[in-house]
Amino acid sequence: MTDVLNAIVLLGNFVLVPGLAYGSQLALGALGVTLIYGILRFSNLAHGETMSFGAMITILVTWLLQANGISFHPLPTALLALPFGIIGAVALCLIVDRLVYRYYRQQRSTSSIYLIVSIGVMLITGGLIRFIIGPGDRKITDGERFIIKARDFKEMTGLNEGLAIKTTQGVTVITAVSVVAFVFWFLGRTRTGKAMRAYSDNEDLALLSGINPERVVMIAWIMTGALATIAGTLYGLDKSFKPFTYMQLLLPIFAAAIVGGVGNPIGAIVGGFVVAFSELIITFAYRKVFMYLLPDEMAPEGMIQLLSTDYKFAVSFVILVIVLLVKPTGIFSGKLL
């Protein structure tokens, strides 16, 4: 019986808890991608860099706060700096829209043109970020490191295996839940949110109803900038901040958005968790789990790991390929915003 509990705790510690945190980060990222797709109708490849930019501003302000002896103990100081990061990323989105995307809107460009344009925006933003903060790895977490420490958990329960929950993981999940709840309330209940759904559903009819498209686009960018910063900062807190990783994150984020059905917010969230858990389940080494569950003489030799963690991005890629082959419209197809 204890063996079974140990196996469960082991999975909880290495799959469930990290999966919930990583899934939340992907879900928030995918929500931003889906929002832009739903309103501006293109795949925004610059989204990873928007996340990075927002996180960078947050870090800069965090350093400033720390230098002045301001902290948010026991929570990470970065949470105090987050609003500044959001303002920075929103400003970036609005400026880029004004300077770049608006022109292509007026030209009534096709979505493939937008896609290529967004690659340009991605590269320039990426360069800007490296110019400001450098390409290196930054640890930004301070405050209390754990909500539950593995050792305390072992002492409390008497089990061999410990369940650790990092503060950043707790913060990630709670923030993600609140942000998602807010987004759904906004889209479902407010006049402006409904106007955005109407615009996403039927642009021409929205115009006939007197909905101002430029305003809808502006609000979409504001929400995207905010979502990107929150996702990027939470990811940076949980792992570390390194500009390059945000470009890599594009793949799982797009996989998440597409699995759920691009343009569909619920799909983005479900997709985020599908991708996160697939990655963790496929790259986890099950050796110890089997050692707990099987009799000693049947103990496995190898690591029982389907795929090395080095290949975790392959998982997103495979998911993406399978979805595009089997159900290109995603799980929740046909429903926009």
Added chain:
Amino acid sequence: MTYLAGEMMTGGYGGADILHECSIGVDRGEIAVVVGPNGAGKSTAMKAVFGMLGLRTGRVTLDGEDITSLKPQERVLQGMGFVPQNQNVFTTMTVEENLEMGAFIRRDDISLTMKQVYALFPVLHEKRRQPAGELSGGQRQQVAVGRALMTQPQVLMLDEPTAGVSPIVMDELFDRIIEVAKTGIAVLMVEQNARQALEIADRGFVLVQGRNAYTDSGVALLANPEVRKAFLGG
């Protein structure tokens, strides 16, 4: 002076002209019907009157004022409502949300107007929490008309409001449209079911290849042997 009038409109979608000195119009409390074969330019004429099409020549007046240069949204503000032929509801939104979006430009209390729309189309009240995309064709058309009524327009323009509905539902919709006109609203509509539509029409316009072929009262057009032979199947 006709309340809403498109006069001598010539224009198209950028290529060759579709409309050639075409005139349509309607007065308050009246129903005007535009009929004609497929591709005659009926929808194009409606779009031209609503400002969704650049006119090369001709003009559109509303209550004596020239509104030719106004954008569609500005015409909505001037009291015009339009139900397009295709994709005329927000399919992913509930019936009630469709009506709310119809009233988007209004800043006052819309609950009374919504009650009136529900009174006109009781089935919409029943289905108010359902996505409009899940409704039957006739119910969707009611949502579309209801959405346009939410701005409390002076003019209601309908492009084939009875397309794809059964004859019973068609009669039902025509009755509702007559009710709307009786409240003093000017109703300008395009109809495939020419005979039934002309029966309730104060004015009728027969368009052929973007030109006015016949213009008269509904009754007179129905009685006109040439019109009967060419457009009403004898």
